[in-house]
Amino acid sequence: MDRINHHPILGERPKKEAVTFTFDNTTYVGEEGDTVAVALLSNDIRTLRHHEESGSARGIYCNIGHCFECRVTVNDIEGCRACLTVIEDNMKVESGKRLPNPLKQGGSFDE
Amino acid sequence: MSDLIIVGAGPAGLRASIICARNGLSVTVVDEYMKAGGRLLGQLYQEKDGEWWNGLQESERLYEEALSSGVEIKLGLSVIHIENSENAWTVHTNAELLTSSYLLLATGAAEAPQPIDGWTLPGVMSVGAAQVMTTVQRVKPGNAGVIIGISVLGSAIAMELDMAGIHIKSMVLPKKTEFNEEFANPLHVMESLSHISHLAPSKLIQWSSPLLKWKYMRNLSTRFFPKRGFKIWDFPVHLRKAALEIVGESKVEGVKVAAIDINGNPIEGTEEIIEADFVCIAGGLYPLAELAALTGCPFLDAAELGGYVPLHSEKMETPVDRLFVAGNITGIESAKVALAQGEVAAYSILQHATNHENFKEKVNRSVENVQQIRDQAPLSFNPHINEGRKKMQNSWNEWLNEHTKSSHLA
Numbered sequence: 001m002d003r004i005n006h007h008p009i010l011g012e013r014p015k016k017e018a019v020t021f022t023f024d025n026t027t028y029v030g031e032e033g034d035t036v037a038v039a040l041l042s043n044d045i046r047t048l049r050h051h052e053e054s055g056s057a058r059g060i061y062c063n064i065g066h067c068f069e070c071r072v073t074v075n076d077i078e079g080c081r082a083c084l085t086v087i088e089d090n091m092k093v094e095s096g097k098r099l100p101n102p103l104k105q106g107g108s109f110d111e
Numbered sequence: 112m113s114d115l116i117i118v119g120a121g122p123a124g125l126r127a128s129i130i131c132a133r134n135g136l137s138v139t140v141v142d143e144y145m146k147a148g149g150r151l152l153g154q155l156y157q158e159k160d161g162e163w164w165n166g167l168q169e170s171e172r173l174y175e176e177a178l179s180s181g182v183e184i185k186l187g188l189s190v191i192h193i194e195n196s197e198n199a200w201t202v203h204t205n206a207e208l209l210t211s212s213y214l215l216l217a218t219g220a221a222e223a224p225q226p227i228d229g230w231t232l233p234g235v236m237s238v239g240a241a242q243v244m245t246t247v248q249r250v251k252p253g254n255a256g257v258i259i260g261i262s263v264l265g266s267a268i269a270m271e272l273d274m275a276g277i278h279i280k281s282m283v284l285p286k287k288t289e290f291n292e293e294f295a296n297p298l299h300v301m302e303s304l305s306h307i308s309h310l311a312p313s314k315l316i317q318w319s320s321p322l323l324k325w326k327y328m329r330n331l332s333t334r335f336f337p338k339r340g341f342k343i344w345d346f347p348v349h350l351r352k353a354a355l356e357i358v359g360e361s362k363v364e365g366v367k368v369a370a371i372d373i374n375g376n377p378i379e380g381t382e383e384i385i386e387a388d389f390v391c392i393a394g395g396l397y398p399l400a401e402l403a404a405l406t407g408c409p410f411l412d413a414a415e416l417g418g419y420v421p422l423h424s425e426k427m428e429t430p431v432d433r434l435f436v437a438g439n440i441t442g443i444e445s446a447k448v449a450l451a452q453g454e455v456a457a458y459s460i461l462q463h464a465t466n467h468e469n470f471k472e473k474v475n476r477s478v479e480n481v482q483q484i485r486d487q488a489p490l491s492f493n494p495h496i497n498e499g500r501k502k503m504q505n506s507w508n509e510w511l512n513e514h515t516k517s518s519h520l521a
Contacts, residue, residue: 001251013249038248046233057361059233063240066221
């Protein structure tokens with residue numbers, strides 16, 4: 001998604017330094033002060049993880065740290081909120097993946 | 112150890128921190144967001160007199176003022192637990208332990224989730240999320256969006272998105288369920304919107320507002336509400352359409368909507384898809400009060416205030432010794448009310464800590480000021496806010512009567 005450079009009330013967006021980080025081993029460029037969620041959205045990435053059990057795609061929901069939908073792994077620390085984590089040069093961000101659930105394969109318990 | 116720890120660097124917390132620090136207390140403010148300001152950060156709207164309320168600017172001003180008053184502000188730090196022992200608070204965070212004599216909870220509000228089929232798809236977010244993305248972070252949440260839920264908060268934010276050049280295709284009601292009557296019934300929603308008629312340049316809303324006082328007329332005006340919607344600002348608002356489901360394979364592709372009858376029930380055969388690359392859910396705000404529960408503070412459930420609220424007096428004291436509250440944790444209101452409540456809490460804490468006679472007077476004056484600001488507020492999130500405040504005051508008085516402990520500020 002585009003950055004909003006011109007704003008009728010807030011004016012021009014101030015210039016910021018570029019920050020390079022990786023998301024699932026691909027290198028992206030964000031700006032100083034961006035959160036992981038903001039930097040990825042500005043690179044058109046909305047999917048931050050796949051649900052542990054169902055594997056469905058998930059992105060930000062509340063964007064201010066309340067809902068924990070945007071949790072990612074940052075520099076090997078799991079469960080970091082992408083909306084509260086500010087990017088740094090060489091930061092390694094990884095999305096959550098679907099986990100194996102072998103016991104569910106045979107169907108539900110009531111069958 | 113500091114004299115006072117304040118949780119929440121929003122308008123209430125920062126305002127309180129400035130007053131307390133200037134009067135000699137050592138103050139630490141903790142907030143888990145990386146920027147000070149809280150929900151104030153994203154606010155941008157034009158007031159009755161034509162002046163702009165720029166929350167980003169107000170936040171920066173408060174932050175600078177707090178720093179120059181000697182307040183220690185710790186951002187990006189999450190409070191995870193609170194203990195009260197031996198006349199001291201221990202505040203556990205994700206990085207360090209903090210201690211203080213006094214504790215002020217100014218944790219603000221969170222958005223109430225409104226589940227709808229497809230709401231976990233990437234591209235679906237709360238209106239507040241889109242507001243922060245647009246106004247604070249300056250990245251478009253999407254190119255063309257649909258807002259589900261028609262409310263004061265949602266309308267104000269939709270206008271912000273519109274201002275930033277983001278295309279809002281329409282605002283629709285959520286599908287009616289057993290739990291969301293107040294958000295899905297066109298009559299209820301229209302009644303709540305009538306309270307912001309002065310903010311809506313739409314002739315229709317202004318014309319209909321005086322009529323809304325009579326239920327019969329309200330019925331009529333909803334029945335005659337155009338099915339194609341009407342325009343508030345620059346986008347169509349549909350009180351006669353409801354979102355049934357958000358559709359998309361691995362991200363938002365659109366919203367399936369249907370026409371609804373006067374009671375909010377979908378009319379078969381009217382389904383259509385509105386294409387969109389993002390969807391905002393506007394479900395309203397509730398007080399973020401979990402931390403108060405950790406202290407053993409009793410709660411009152413008051414719909415007018417937005418839900419469960421820690422019991423408190425108009426002086427912002429709670430039944431728990433050395434625990435104070437201010438801002439939206441005490442009920443959902445505007446940032447200006449939160450600022451005024453921060454002042455009350457600050458003077459109450461100062462009076463308790465120093466026992467100075469002159470703070471007593473300041474407490475009383477600041478309490479009166481809160482009511483004045485409330486009465487002048489350009490928009491109120493709940494039209495019955497004064498009833499909610501009265502309920503709280505009654506509960507506080509009851510609590511005082513039941514407990515021999517007299518108000519330490521009386």
